[in-house]
Amino acid sequence: MSQGNIFKTMATLDRRIIYLLIFLLVLAPTLRPLGLPITVTQPTVTYYSYLQDLDESDVVWAAWETGFSAWNELKAGIIATYREVIKSGAKMVVAFGTTEDIAVFRLVFGDPDEGVRGILTPELEQYDYQYGRDYVVLGYVLPNEASTSALAVDLHSVVTNDYKGRPLAGTFYDDLVNAGSFSLIIDFSPGMQTNAMIRHWVMDYGTPMIEGAIGVNIPSLAPYIDTGHLKAMLQSTRGCAELEYLAGVPGPGLTSMDAFTLVHYLVVLFIIMGNIGYFGWEKNAKQTTRTAVG
Amino acid sequence: MAQLLRRKETSLILIGLSFFIVTGVYFFDIPALNNFSNNLVLMVSVLNAMSILLALYSQTRRSLLLTRQKAHGWPYQLYLVITIYIMAALGFIYGQSSQQFMWFQYAILNPTGSVIYSVLAFYMASACARAFRARSPQAAMLLISGIIVLMGQAPLTGVFAPFLGTAGTYLTSSFAMAASRVFTMSVTVGAVVLGVRIITGKESAAIGFEGG
Numbered sequence: 001m002s003q004g005n006i007f008k009t010m011a012t013l014d015r016r017i018i019y020l021l022i023f024l025l026v027l028a029p030t031l032r033p034l035g036l037p038i039t040v041t042q043p044t045v046t047y048y049s050y051l052q053d054l055d056e057s058d059v060v061w062a063a064w065e066t067g068f069s070a071w072n073e074l075k076a077g078i079i080a081t082y083r084e085v086i087k088s089g090a091k092m093v094v095a096f097g098t099t100e101d102i103a104v105f106r107l108v109f110g111d112p113d114e115g116v117r118g119i120l121t122p123e124l125e126q127y128d129y130q131y132g133r134d135y136v137v138l139g140y141v142l143p144n145e146a147s148t149s150a151l152a153v154d155l156h157s158v159v160t161n162d163y164k165g166r167p168l169a170g171t172f173y174d175d176l177v178n179a180g181s182f183s184l185i186i187d188f189s190p191g192m193q194t195n196a197m198i199r200h201w202v203m204d205y206g207t208p209m210i211e212g213a214i215g216v217n218i219p220s221l222a223p224y225i226d227t228g229h230l231k232a233m234l235q236s237t238r239g240c241a242e243l244e245y246l247a248g249v250p251g252p253g254l255t256s257m258d259a260f261t262l263v264h265y266l267v268v269l270f271i272i273m274g275n276i277g278y279f280g281w282e283k284n285a286k287q288t289t290r291t292a293v294g
Numbered sequence: 295m296a297q298l299l300r301r302k303e304t305s306l307i308l309i310g311l312s313f314f315i316v317t318g319v320y321f322f323d324i325p326a327l328n329n330f331s332n333n334l335v336l337m338v339s340v341l342n343a344m345s346i347l348l349a350l351y352s353q354t355r356r357s358l359l360l361t362r363q364k365a366h367g368w369p370y371q372l373y374l375v376i377t378i379y380i381m382a383a384l385g386f387i388y389g390q391s392s393q394q395f396m397w398f399q400y401a402i403l404n405p406t407g408s409v410i411y412s413v414l415a416f417y418m419a420s421a422c423a424r425a426f427r428a429r430s431p432q433a434a435m436l437l438i439s440g441i442i443v444l445m446g447q448a449p450l451t452g453v454f455a456p457f458l459g460t461a462g463t464y465l466t467s468s469f470a471m472a473a474s475r476v477f478t479m480s481v482t483v484g485a486v487v488l489g490v491r492i493i494t495g496k497e498s499a500a501i502g503f504e505g506g
Contacts, residue, residue: 015420022419039452039459068399068407100407102390103399111391147339153332158339164391219466219474226471238449257449263415264448268441270423275437278427 011277018270025266029258036258043225044242047232050184050210051081054088058183059176061207062135063142063197064105065097065189070214071104074188076253077212077240079108079119081186084247086123090183091172092135095151097142097192102163105137113164132171139163145196152179152200179205188212194221202229212240302495302503309501310493350378377402439465 054060062082066074085092096102110118112131118124129135138159142148150158155176162168175181179201187194187209194211202209208231213221215236224230234243237260241253298304312334318324319331357371365371377398384395428434445451446462491497 013423015424018420018423019416022416036450037453038449039456041452041459068404069411072408072411100399100403103396103403106391106396114391114393144339144342146335146342150332150335150339153328153335157332158336164389219470220478222467222471223475223478226467238447241449261448261450263419264444267419267422268444270419271426271437271441274423274426275428278429282427 007277007280007282009277010273010280011282013270013273013277021266022263025262026259029262030255033255034258036261038238038241038245038254038257038261040242040245041235041239043233043235044239044246047210047234047239048084048243048246050208050232051084051088054085054090054184056089056091058088058090059172059181060085060090060092061179061182061185061201062092062094063097063185063187063189063193064094064101065142065187065192065194066104067098067100067190068104070188070190073214073237074212074234074240076237076251076256077234077243078188079251080240080243080247080249080253081188081212081234082108083120083123083249085186086120086127086129089127089129089134093173093176093182094135094137095142096138096140096163097189099140102139136168136171136173137163138168142193142196145193145200148193148196149200152197152204154178155181179207182207185209186212189217190214191217191220198224198229210234302498302501305501305503306493306495313489313493350382353378439469 062085064078066078071078082092094105096105106116106118108118108120109124110116110121112124123129131137139162141151141159147158155173155178160168168174182201185197185201185207187197189211191214194213194217197209201207209229210232211221211230212234213236218233218235221230221233225233234240237253237256241257241260244251244253315327315334316331319328354375357375360371361368361375381395381398381402384392384398388394426433426437426440428437442458443462443465445455446459452459488497488500492500
């Protein structure tokens with residue numbers, strides 16, 4: 001193979017090869033974990049400190065907004081976060097931001113009424129964390145900014161029954177008035193009502209909020225950390241894995257970190273190879289096709 | 295009466311009033327205004343939720359039309375309509391937390407949603423390999439920044455080259471955040487300007503009237 005051909009191959013790498021390599025690099029370490037070391041970043045430490053500060057006197061507004069798509073990216077963080085909430089004994093009001101979140105929630109908390117066990121059912125039993133006494137589920141009450149705003153002002157004018165239509169009267173929900181009644185907002189979201197909650201819950205009532213963000217939302221939410229509107233942010237799968245590490249309960253996040261690391265390096269390798277090919281062949285061939293960055 | 299309700303001026307007056315009522319509670323502590331504002335916001339929320347009926351009608355009409363025409367991918371359109379209605383029926387008959395409804399969530403929505411999301415990884419990696427070229431000094435700077443951030447994001451990098459993580463954090467918390475702020479502020483200012491133009495009747499198309 002001549003030198004020109006090597007450069008040409010690098011510049012015009014068949015996408016099927018790229019797909020295959022990514023598939024293998026995700027599959028192999030998932031089946032046989034390598035146990036590559038990871039470092040814990042400061043944002044995750046800050047996030048974890050807010051969970052550690054919770055106690056039985058606190059009430060948490062738990063916004064579940066991932067749906068199934070973002071669930072896979074954030075599930076490690078969701079599981080680790082709510083395990084800490086259960087351990088702390090803090091009360092929790094659960095609200096959904098998509099119609100799918102009722103099913104996502106059921107995966108994690110199960111359904112005690114129907115005997116369905118969830119991922120955190122052992123912790124619910126261990127810490128005697130009971131529906132009605134310790135947590136209630138409002139259901140799909142965050143469909144848009146208007147509802148998010150209305151809930152912030154007056155919870156009882158918007159929701160009086162739980163997600164199964166049972167009255168919430170007689171539970172700790174009676175003592176809650178508005179967004180200011182909560183000690184902490186925990187939101188896991190691909191961006192559904194996150195900004196609306198910041199505007200109407202955090203800015204108007206000063207309730208502290210921590211966020212589990214998918215990768216593409218990190219840059220757009222980062223300014224809110226700087227302004228103090230978001231107290232901490234769990235950043236994508238990596239942040240979730242770090243939280244598992246801090247909490248001392250390995251799970252799907254840490255398992256995925258080997259693949260996460262290897263695919264990152266592979267992408268960097270592809271970029272470098274593509275550019276070597278570009279300078280060795282494509283540029284000389286005077287191809288004029290414009291690309292996304294040049 | 296119907297004629298009056300159809301007039302552009304009537305819509306503008308209602309929009310203006312709604313705006314002043316909802317905004318007014320931030321400046322004046324009047325209980326009656328607060329209650330009315332809350333109810334108004336709640337009504338908007340309910341109306342928004344009901345718009346799903348319109349979406350259902352549009353999707354059904356479109357999918358059935360494509361199916362009748364045997365257009366490209368028509369079996370998927372048919373599958374979509376059938377699953378929408380089966381799922382809605384199960385929800386209405388057995389309830390949204392029933393086993394039957396949940397089966398649809400776990401058997402159809404979960405895998406399809408996950409696949410659509412995870413397939414992006416392949417496209418993004420392919421785009422990185424095939425499109426990111428240092429064709430100019432600006433593109434080269436973007437590439438180098440991207441590589442530093444990517445390397446810093448990989449958990450293992452912090453073990454053997456922690457400075458890359460620091461450099462990545464610096465890039466995202468300075469340049470990227472500045473750009474993000476500009477974007478957020480531009481969108482916000484744009485939204486305010488659009489709102490003012492709608493209230494003053496200069497953007498009639500936004501409220502369903504022709505001719506701007």
